[in-house]
Amino acid sequence: MTGPSSPLPPASAGAPPLRDRLGRPPGVLRLSLTARCNLACPYCCPDAQDPPQLLTLEERVLLVSEAAALGFRTLRLTGGEPLLHPGVEALVAALRPLREAAGATRLEAIALTTNGLLLTAERSQRLRQAGLDRLTVSLDGTDGASVARMGGLRGGSAAGDRALATILAALDHAQSAGFDPAEGALKLNAVITRGRNDDQLLPLAALARQRGIELRLIEYMDVGNRNGWAPEQVLPAQEMVQRIGERWPLEPVGRSAHGTAARWRYRDGGGSGGPGGSHLAVVASISAPFCGDCNRLRVTADGVAYSCLFAAAGLDLKPWLRPGPDPAGLGAALSGQWRARRDRYSEERQEQTLEGAQRPHAEMAYLGG
Ligand code: SAM
Numbered sequence: 271m272t273g274p275s276s277p278l279p280p281a282s283a284g285a286p287p288l289r290d291r292l293g294r295p296p297g298v299l300r301l302s303l304t305a306r307c308n309l310a311c312p313y314c315c316p317d318a319q320d321p322p323q324l325l326t327l328e329e330r331v332l333l334v335s336e337a338a339a340l341g342f343r344t345l346r347l348t349g350g351e352p353l354l355h356p357g358v359e360a361l362v363a364a365l366r367p368l369r370e371a372a373g374a375t376r377l378e379a380i381a382l383t384t385n386g387l388l389l390t391a392e393r394s395q396r397l398r399q400a401g402l403d404r405l406t407v408s409l410d411g412t413d414g415a416s417v418a419r420m421g422g423l424r425g426g427s428a429a430g431d432r433a434l435a436t437i438l439a440a441l442d443h444a445q446s447a448g449f450d451p452a453e454g455a456l457k458l459n460a461v462i463t464r465g466r467n468d469d470q471l472l473p474l475a476a477l478a479r480q481r482g483i484e485l486r487l488i489e490y491m492d493v494g495n496r497n498g499w500a501p502e503q504v505l506p507a508q509e510m511v512q513r514i515g516e517r518w519p520l521e522p523v524g525r526s527a528h529g530t531a532a533r534w535r536y537r538d539g540g541g542s543g544g545p546g547g548s549h550l551a552v553v554a555s556i557s558a559p560f561c562g563d564c565n566r567l568r569v570t571a572d573g574v575a576y577s578c579l580f581a582a583a584g585l586d587l588k589p590w591l592r593p594g595p596d597p598a599g600l601g602a603a604l605s606g607q608w609r610a611r612r613d614r615y616s617e618e619r620q621e622q623t624l625e626g627a628q629r630p631h632a633e634m635a636y637l638g639g
Contacts, residue, residue, distance in 0.1 A: 297565030310422030348638030559616030
Protein backbone atom coordinates (compact mmCIF):
# COMPACT_ATOMS: atom_id res chain seq x y z
CA MET A 271 0.00 0.00 0.00
CA THR A 272 1.64 3.27 -0.98
CA GLY A 273 0.70 6.82 -1.96
CA PRO A 274 -1.58 9.53 -0.70
CA SER A 275 -4.94 7.82 -1.35
CA SER A 276 -6.34 7.71 2.19
CA PRO A 277 -9.40 5.49 2.17
CA LEU A 278 -11.35 7.23 4.93
CA PRO A 279 -11.63 10.77 6.35
CA PRO A 280 -9.76 11.74 9.56
CA ALA A 281 -11.24 11.49 13.04
CA SER A 282 -12.43 14.93 14.15
CA ALA A 283 -13.79 16.51 17.32
CA GLY A 284 -17.09 14.95 18.24
CA ALA A 285 -16.45 11.99 15.94
CA PRO A 286 -16.61 8.51 17.44
CA PRO A 287 -13.26 7.30 18.79
CA LEU A 288 -10.90 5.75 16.27
CA ARG A 289 -11.26 1.97 16.03
CA ASP A 290 -9.97 -0.55 13.55
CA ARG A 291 -12.19 -3.14 11.87
CA LEU A 292 -11.87 -5.44 14.86
CA GLY A 293 -12.81 -2.66 17.30
CA ARG A 294 -9.26 -2.05 18.55
CA PRO A 295 -8.22 1.48 19.63
CA PRO A 296 -4.84 3.03 18.81
CA GLY A 297 -2.35 3.17 21.69
CA VAL A 298 1.36 2.70 21.01
CA LEU A 299 3.39 4.16 18.18
CA ARG A 300 6.68 2.32 17.63
CA LEU A 301 8.98 4.60 15.68
CA SER A 302 12.17 3.18 14.24
CA LEU A 303 14.99 5.71 14.00
CA THR A 304 17.38 3.59 11.95
CA ALA A 305 17.46 0.11 10.42
CA ARG A 306 21.19 -0.22 11.25
CA CYS A 307 22.44 -2.04 14.30
CA ASN A 308 25.78 -2.48 16.04
CA LEU A 309 24.88 -6.12 16.72
CA ALA A 310 24.06 -8.80 14.17
CA CYS A 311 21.67 -11.00 16.16
CA PRO A 312 20.92 -14.04 13.98
CA TYR A 313 17.26 -14.01 15.05
CA CYS A 314 16.83 -10.40 13.89
CA CYS A 315 19.32 -9.98 11.00
CA PRO A 316 19.63 -6.19 10.90
CA ASP A 317 20.98 -4.19 7.99
CA ALA A 318 24.39 -2.60 7.68
CA GLN A 319 22.91 0.41 5.88
CA ASP A 320 19.88 2.60 6.26
CA PRO A 321 17.33 2.95 3.51
CA PRO A 322 17.55 6.26 1.63
CA GLN A 323 15.19 9.07 2.62
CA LEU A 324 15.25 8.76 6.40
CA LEU A 325 12.73 11.03 8.07
CA THR A 326 14.02 14.28 9.49
CA LEU A 327 13.52 15.41 13.07
CA GLU A 328 10.76 17.84 11.99
CA GLU A 329 8.98 15.09 10.05
CA ARG A 330 9.13 12.75 13.04
CA VAL A 331 7.76 15.41 15.36
CA LEU A 332 4.86 16.06 13.00
CA LEU A 333 4.19 12.35 12.67
CA VAL A 334 4.15 11.79 16.43
CA SER A 335 1.94 14.80 17.01
CA GLU A 336 -0.63 13.64 14.41
CA ALA A 337 -0.51 10.16 15.91
CA ALA A 338 -1.01 11.54 19.44
CA ALA A 339 -4.05 13.49 18.22
CA LEU A 340 -5.51 10.18 17.01
CA GLY A 341 -5.02 8.48 20.39
CA PHE A 342 -1.50 7.04 20.26
CA ARG A 343 -0.54 7.86 23.85
CA THR A 344 2.82 6.05 24.08
CA LEU A 345 5.78 6.46 21.79
CA ARG A 346 8.46 3.79 21.70
CA LEU A 347 11.69 4.66 19.92
CA THR A 348 13.40 1.67 18.40
CA GLY A 349 15.43 0.45 15.43
CA GLY A 350 17.85 -1.11 14.39
CA GLU A 351 19.75 0.32 17.30
CA PRO A 352 18.15 3.69 18.08
CA LEU A 353 21.21 4.99 19.95
CA LEU A 354 23.16 4.88 16.67
CA HIS A 355 21.02 7.85 15.72
CA PRO A 356 22.71 11.02 16.97
CA GLY A 357 19.42 12.91 17.13
CA VAL A 358 17.52 10.79 19.69
CA GLU A 359 17.90 13.29 22.51
CA ALA A 360 16.90 16.19 20.24
CA LEU A 361 13.80 14.29 19.14
CA VAL A 362 12.76 13.47 22.70
CA ALA A 363 13.30 17.11 23.70
CA ALA A 364 11.33 18.36 20.69
CA LEU A 365 8.38 16.21 21.79
CA ARG A 366 8.22 17.86 25.21
CA PRO A 367 5.29 20.13 24.28
CA LEU A 368 3.29 17.04 23.36
CA ARG A 369 4.14 15.45 26.70
CA GLU A 370 2.97 18.58 28.47
CA ALA A 371 -0.16 19.09 26.36
CA ALA A 372 -3.52 18.76 28.06
CA GLY A 373 -6.35 16.54 26.90
CA ALA A 374 -6.76 14.53 23.74
CA THR A 375 -3.48 15.38 22.03
CA ARG A 376 -1.27 14.50 24.98
CA LEU A 377 1.56 12.00 24.61
CA GLU A 378 1.71 10.16 27.94
CA ALA A 379 5.06 8.38 27.72
CA ILE A 380 8.19 8.10 25.63
CA ALA A 381 10.13 4.84 25.87
CA LEU A 382 13.21 3.53 24.10
CA THR A 383 14.46 0.00 23.43
CA THR A 384 18.22 -0.44 23.11
CA ASN A 385 20.89 -3.11 23.23
CA GLY A 386 22.71 -0.84 25.69
CA LEU A 387 26.08 -0.85 23.93
CA LEU A 388 26.02 2.94 23.47
CA LEU A 389 24.24 3.75 26.70
CA THR A 390 27.02 5.60 28.49
CA ALA A 391 26.56 7.53 31.70
CA GLU A 392 26.44 10.77 29.75
CA ARG A 393 23.96 9.46 27.18
CA SER A 394 21.68 8.09 29.93
CA GLN A 395 21.63 11.48 31.61
CA ARG A 396 21.01 13.34 28.37
CA LEU A 397 18.11 11.05 27.51
CA ARG A 398 16.59 11.50 30.95
CA GLN A 399 17.02 15.25 30.86
CA ALA A 400 15.47 15.41 27.39
CA GLY A 401 12.36 13.75 28.83
CA LEU A 402 12.67 10.04 28.13
CA ASP A 403 10.42 8.15 30.56
CA ARG A 404 11.40 4.51 30.15
CA LEU A 405 14.27 2.37 28.90
CA THR A 406 14.26 -1.30 27.95
CA VAL A 407 17.66 -2.93 27.52
CA SER A 408 17.94 -6.13 25.50
CA LEU A 409 20.29 -8.84 26.79
CA ASP A 410 20.05 -12.51 25.82
CA GLY A 411 22.64 -14.10 28.10
CA THR A 412 24.86 -13.64 31.13
CA ASP A 413 28.12 -15.10 29.84
CA GLY A 414 30.41 -14.01 27.05
CA ALA A 415 29.80 -17.03 24.84
CA SER A 416 25.99 -16.63 24.93
CA VAL A 417 26.13 -12.89 24.39
CA ALA A 418 28.47 -13.35 21.42
CA ARG A 419 26.33 -16.11 19.91
CA MET A 420 23.03 -14.26 20.33
CA GLY A 421 24.52 -10.93 19.25
CA GLY A 422 26.29 -12.33 16.19
CA LEU A 423 29.61 -11.01 17.49
CA ARG A 424 32.83 -12.00 15.82
CA GLY A 425 35.56 -12.67 18.35
CA GLY A 426 33.80 -15.36 20.37
CA SER A 427 33.42 -15.25 24.12
CA ALA A 428 36.07 -12.54 24.61
CA ALA A 429 34.01 -10.17 22.44
CA GLY A 430 30.91 -11.34 24.28
CA ASP A 431 32.53 -10.64 27.66
CA ARG A 432 33.34 -7.09 26.58
CA ALA A 433 29.80 -6.51 25.29
CA LEU A 434 28.31 -7.96 28.47
CA ALA A 435 30.43 -5.69 30.68
CA THR A 436 29.30 -2.67 28.64
CA ILE A 437 25.64 -3.64 28.86
CA LEU A 438 25.80 -4.29 32.62
CA ALA A 439 27.45 -0.90 33.06
CA ALA A 440 24.66 0.59 30.91
CA LEU A 441 22.11 -0.74 33.40
CA ASP A 442 24.00 1.03 36.19
CA HIS A 443 24.20 4.25 34.17
CA ALA A 444 20.48 4.14 33.40
CA GLN A 445 19.61 3.64 37.03
CA SER A 446 21.93 6.44 38.15
CA ALA A 447 20.32 8.75 35.60
CA GLY A 448 16.92 8.16 37.20
CA PHE A 449 15.41 5.26 35.23
CA ASP A 450 14.09 3.45 38.27
CA PRO A 451 13.29 -0.25 37.75
CA ALA A 452 10.94 -0.22 40.73
CA GLU A 453 8.84 2.32 38.82
CA GLY A 454 8.96 0.25 35.62
CA ALA A 455 11.30 2.80 34.01
CA LEU A 456 14.07 0.25 33.39
CA LYS A 457 13.42 -3.28 32.11
CA LEU A 458 15.37 -6.10 30.55
CA ASN A 459 14.30 -7.89 27.33
CA ALA A 460 15.60 -11.32 26.39
CA VAL A 461 14.71 -13.37 23.35
CA ILE A 462 14.91 -17.06 24.21
CA THR A 463 15.49 -19.63 21.48
CA ARG A 464 15.47 -23.34 22.14
CA GLY A 465 18.91 -24.86 21.82
CA ARG A 466 20.65 -21.49 21.39
CA ASN A 467 20.24 -19.71 24.72
CA ASP A 468 17.56 -21.46 26.73
CA ASP A 469 20.35 -22.42 29.17
CA GLN A 470 20.41 -18.68 30.00
CA LEU A 471 16.90 -18.60 31.46
CA LEU A 472 17.92 -19.09 35.10
CA PRO A 473 21.07 -16.94 34.89
CA LEU A 474 19.06 -14.11 33.31
CA ALA A 475 16.36 -14.44 35.94
CA ALA A 476 19.02 -14.43 38.69
CA LEU A 477 20.63 -11.31 37.23
CA ALA A 478 17.31 -9.47 37.00
CA ARG A 479 16.31 -10.53 40.53
CA GLN A 480 19.63 -9.38 41.91
CA ARG A 481 19.29 -6.00 40.23
CA GLY A 482 15.58 -5.60 40.98
CA ILE A 483 14.69 -5.28 37.31
CA GLU A 484 11.69 -6.79 35.53
CA LEU A 485 12.84 -9.39 33.02
CA ARG A 486 10.72 -9.75 29.88
CA LEU A 487 11.25 -13.07 28.16
CA ILE A 488 10.24 -13.04 24.50
CA GLU A 489 9.38 -16.06 22.42
CA TYR A 490 11.41 -16.27 19.23
CA MET A 491 9.16 -14.88 16.51
CA ASP A 492 8.95 -15.52 12.77
CA VAL A 493 9.55 -11.87 11.90
CA GLY A 494 11.17 -11.07 8.58
CA ASN A 495 12.43 -13.56 6.03
CA ARG A 496 16.10 -13.85 6.91
CA ASN A 497 16.36 -15.55 10.28
CA GLY A 498 15.45 -19.09 9.18
CA TRP A 499 12.81 -19.32 11.91
CA ALA A 500 11.41 -22.78 12.59
CA PRO A 501 8.70 -23.67 15.14
CA GLU A 502 10.96 -26.12 16.97
CA GLN A 503 13.31 -23.23 17.88
CA VAL A 504 10.56 -21.59 19.92
CA LEU A 505 10.62 -22.15 23.66
CA PRO A 506 7.00 -21.59 24.71
CA ALA A 507 6.45 -19.00 27.42
CA GLN A 508 4.73 -21.57 29.60
CA GLU A 509 7.90 -23.65 29.65
CA MET A 510 10.00 -20.59 30.48
CA VAL A 511 7.74 -19.82 33.44
CA GLN A 512 7.78 -23.44 34.55
CA ARG A 513 11.57 -23.70 34.48
CA ILE A 514 12.07 -20.45 36.38
CA GLY A 515 9.19 -21.25 38.76
CA GLU A 516 10.84 -24.54 39.73
CA ARG A 517 13.79 -22.55 41.04
CA TRP A 518 11.92 -19.49 42.36
CA PRO A 519 8.19 -20.18 42.72
CA LEU A 520 5.99 -17.74 40.81
CA GLU A 521 2.39 -16.61 40.92
CA PRO A 522 0.52 -14.94 38.06
CA VAL A 523 -0.16 -11.20 38.04
CA GLY A 524 -1.99 -11.19 34.69
CA ARG A 525 -1.73 -9.27 31.47
CA SER A 526 -2.69 -5.60 31.38
CA ALA A 527 -5.11 -4.49 28.66
CA HIS A 528 -3.29 -3.99 25.35
CA GLY A 529 -0.05 -5.21 26.91
CA THR A 530 2.19 -7.71 25.16
CA ALA A 531 3.38 -9.46 28.31
CA ALA A 532 1.83 -11.83 30.84
CA ARG A 533 3.29 -10.90 34.22
CA TRP A 534 4.40 -13.01 37.15
CA ARG A 535 5.55 -12.32 40.71
CA TYR A 536 8.16 -14.23 42.70
CA ARG A 537 6.57 -15.72 45.81
CA ASP A 538 9.67 -14.87 47.84
CA GLY A 539 9.30 -11.21 46.90
CA GLY A 540 12.56 -11.25 44.94
CA GLY A 541 13.12 -9.09 41.91
CA SER A 542 11.52 -5.79 41.09
CA GLY A 543 8.50 -4.25 42.77
CA GLY A 544 7.55 -2.85 39.37
CA PRO A 545 4.11 -1.37 38.71
CA GLY A 546 1.56 -3.88 39.96
CA GLY A 547 4.33 -5.88 41.61
CA SER A 548 5.45 -7.62 38.44
CA HIS A 549 8.82 -9.36 38.54
CA LEU A 550 8.89 -11.45 35.42
CA ALA A 551 7.02 -11.06 32.17
CA VAL A 552 6.67 -13.34 29.18
CA VAL A 553 5.74 -12.29 25.66
CA ALA A 554 4.04 -15.29 24.10
CA SER A 555 3.27 -14.03 20.65
CA ILE A 556 3.74 -17.51 19.16
CA SER A 557 2.15 -19.82 21.74
CA ALA A 558 -0.55 -17.47 23.10
CA PRO A 559 -1.03 -14.60 20.63
CA PHE A 560 -2.64 -11.38 21.81
CA CYS A 561 -3.74 -9.79 18.52
CA GLY A 562 -7.23 -9.34 19.99
CA ASP A 563 -6.28 -6.13 21.75
CA CYS A 564 -3.19 -5.07 19.82
CA ASN A 565 -3.02 -1.27 19.79
CA ARG A 566 0.36 -0.82 18.07
CA LEU A 567 1.36 0.95 14.87
CA ARG A 568 4.93 0.70 13.57
CA VAL A 569 6.65 3.33 11.47
CA THR A 570 9.99 2.60 9.83
CA ALA A 571 12.95 4.99 9.81
CA ASP A 572 11.98 6.07 6.29
CA GLY A 573 8.35 6.72 7.15
CA VAL A 574 6.41 3.61 6.14
CA ALA A 575 3.60 2.69 8.54
CA TYR A 576 2.86 -0.99 9.24
CA SER A 577 -0.26 -2.00 11.12
CA CYS A 578 1.17 -5.39 12.11
CA LEU A 579 4.64 -6.68 13.01
CA PHE A 580 4.06 -9.46 10.51
CA ALA A 581 2.71 -7.35 7.66
CA ALA A 582 4.22 -7.70 4.21
CA ALA A 583 3.48 -4.11 3.11
CA GLY A 584 2.97 -0.72 4.71
CA LEU A 585 1.68 2.75 3.93
CA ASP A 586 4.37 5.22 2.83
CA LEU A 587 3.68 8.45 4.74
CA LYS A 588 6.27 10.57 2.89
CA PRO A 589 3.76 11.94 0.37
CA TRP A 590 2.21 13.88 3.30
CA LEU A 591 5.60 14.99 4.62
CA ARG A 592 7.41 16.02 1.42
CA PRO A 593 8.08 18.33 -0.28
CA GLY A 594 6.13 20.29 2.34
CA PRO A 595 4.19 18.99 5.36
CA ASP A 596 0.47 18.31 5.04
CA PRO A 597 -0.64 17.72 8.66
CA ALA A 598 -4.33 17.25 7.85
CA GLY A 599 -3.52 14.81 5.05
CA LEU A 600 -1.11 12.94 7.30
CA GLY A 601 -3.70 12.63 10.06
CA ALA A 602 -6.25 11.40 7.52
CA ALA A 603 -3.80 8.86 6.12
CA LEU A 604 -2.99 7.50 9.60
CA SER A 605 -6.60 7.31 10.72
CA GLY A 606 -7.62 5.76 7.41
CA GLN A 607 -4.97 3.10 7.74
CA TRP A 608 -6.03 2.36 11.32
CA ARG A 609 -9.71 2.11 10.43
CA ALA A 610 -8.95 -0.27 7.59
CA ARG A 611 -6.77 -2.47 9.82
CA ARG A 612 -7.83 -6.06 10.34
CA ASP A 613 -4.43 -7.76 10.94
CA ARG A 614 -4.31 -10.65 13.38
CA TYR A 615 -1.40 -12.56 11.95
CA SER A 616 -0.25 -14.35 15.12
CA GLU A 617 -3.73 -15.66 15.86
CA GLU A 618 -4.12 -16.79 12.26
CA ARG A 619 -0.77 -18.53 12.48
CA GLN A 620 -1.95 -20.37 15.55
CA GLU A 621 -5.31 -21.22 14.00
CA GLN A 622 -3.35 -22.37 10.96
CA THR A 623 -5.62 -20.35 8.71
CA LEU A 624 -2.70 -18.66 7.00
CA GLU A 625 -1.98 -19.50 3.45
CA GLY A 626 1.49 -20.71 4.32
CA ALA A 627 2.91 -19.43 7.61
CA GLN A 628 6.04 -18.44 5.70
CA ARG A 629 4.39 -15.66 3.68
CA PRO A 630 6.77 -12.67 3.30
CA HIS A 631 7.03 -10.25 6.24
CA ALA A 632 8.86 -6.96 6.56
CA GLU A 633 12.18 -7.29 8.36
CA MET A 634 12.42 -6.79 12.15
CA ALA A 635 15.18 -4.22 11.81
CA TYR A 636 12.85 -2.00 9.75
CA LEU A 637 9.92 -2.45 12.08
CA GLY A 638 11.79 -2.31 15.37
CA GLY A 639 10.06 -5.15 17.21
N1 SAM B 1 18.35 -2.63 18.97
C1 SAM B 1 17.34 -2.47 19.95
C2 SAM B 1 17.36 -3.62 20.95
O1 SAM B 1 18.24 -4.47 20.85
O2 SAM B 1 16.51 -3.64 21.82
C3 SAM B 1 15.95 -2.20 19.42
C4 SAM B 1 15.47 -2.98 18.23
S1 SAM B 1 15.22 -4.69 18.50
C5 SAM B 1 14.58 -5.17 16.93
C6 SAM B 1 13.81 -4.72 19.57
C7 SAM B 1 13.57 -6.03 20.27
O3 SAM B 1 13.16 -6.99 19.33
C8 SAM B 1 14.77 -6.59 20.99
O4 SAM B 1 14.46 -6.89 22.34
C9 SAM B 1 15.05 -7.86 20.22
O5 SAM B 1 15.61 -8.84 21.03
C10 SAM B 1 13.68 -8.24 19.72
N2 SAM B 1 13.70 -9.16 18.58
C11 SAM B 1 14.37 -9.03 17.43
N3 SAM B 1 14.14 -10.07 16.62
C12 SAM B 1 13.27 -10.89 17.27
C13 SAM B 1 12.64 -12.13 16.95
N4 SAM B 1 12.84 -12.75 15.79
N5 SAM B 1 11.81 -12.66 17.87
C14 SAM B 1 11.59 -12.05 19.05
N6 SAM B 1 12.13 -10.87 19.40
C15 SAM B 1 12.98 -10.31 18.52
